[in-house]
Amino acid sequence: MATEAEPRTPRAGRAAIGRPHLRVDRWWLGPAVTAAGLLAFVVYSTWRAFANADYYAAPYVSPFYSPCLAENCVDMQNGPNVALFGDWWGLSPALLFLALPLGFRLTCYYYRKAYYRSFWASPPACAVAEPHRSYSGETRFPLILNNSHRYFFYAASVIAVILTYDTLLTFRDSDYEWGHMGLGTLLFLLNIVLVWAYTLSCHSCRHIMGGRLKSFSRNPVRYRLWTWVSRLNSRHMALAWASLLSLAASDLYVYLLATDVFSDPRLF
Template identity: 90%
Template structure:
């Protein structure tokens, strides 16, 4: 004769497991690689930003120093040099606009995930508990600044326009005559494509394209742009790293030319 099942009594607290997690794979490899990659870029870009030298080799200007708006900029004949800040700015001209692209990347949704997990362990990986006892989200300084991401997007778009202008100027030779294409021109072309792809794949850009539309059928152009940006957005992480590497590579190439390590190979 079947008997009625006894009701189960819920247990208080978590299961009695001594380990902090049950993962047996190399879950730490991804955050460790992120730490190494970001630290390498921070160290290199900090050195180059404060160097205040070897950032122009006609017709190429380092993306770290563009736009160059101080009077102490290198002589860029025919280049993007506008001394709007006059002679009172005595520091490296790279520091004038450094906060704009830096702020854009620091507040980027992907980079938040990257440094939250890798540097702060919040959490370090899926199914791995974080070491912090409390969580305040992005309601306190400095993380509350992440809410300004959409405004940094506008600034980053302006910087991308300026870097596009620099890329156009890269089609000149050392005597500033048009019709030249060197290896540096190709590097600058790849860099600006990646910079634009990363900038436009931003979540804020996707929201601008169609985030507030209630009827896509009434806005076919914005809908197509939203679809295109959404496809880019799916590759936002890859574009973030690729553009970061291309920026460093472009600056390094200009540095090697400026220090006479080699001459710019001419393609045509």
């Protein structure tokens, strides 16, 4: 005769497993590659941001230095610079606005996962215990600042509009005559497409398009926008890396032109 099963007593804490994990694959490879890639970009972008030189080669302006609104900007004749901030700003003009797209990426849901795992080991991988004794989530400083992601999305969208204008100006030649297309023009076109794709694939953008709607049928335009952004959102990780590489490549291209390593090949 069957007897009623005795209720299980819940155990406090983790399972009593002596080893830190039971995985036999190279689980550390992913976090290591991510950390190396992010660290390489941080080192490169920091060097370029503080260099305060070689960021303009007509008609190209580095995306790290745009908009260039300080009086100490290099002379961009008929270029995208306005001395809005006057002469009180003595540091590199890149430091004025670079914090906006940087804040957008730091608070991005994908990048949060990336640097949590790769730099903080929180957790380093699935089924691998993290070394931290306590967990406070994003309720304390500085991680509580990640809740401002939507506001950085607005700021990053403005920067993307400015970079779009910069890309339009690459259709001029070094004498600022329209009708030019160089290799740099194609690179800047690719960069701005990837920047917009990454920006619009953001989770905050997806929520803005379709969040808080009780009926999609009554909002067909927002539903279509939400559907389109959702498709981009599924590729958010790939777009995050692709746009990061394109930004660095665009800046490096301008640097090489400004230092006379080579001339911009003209396509027409």
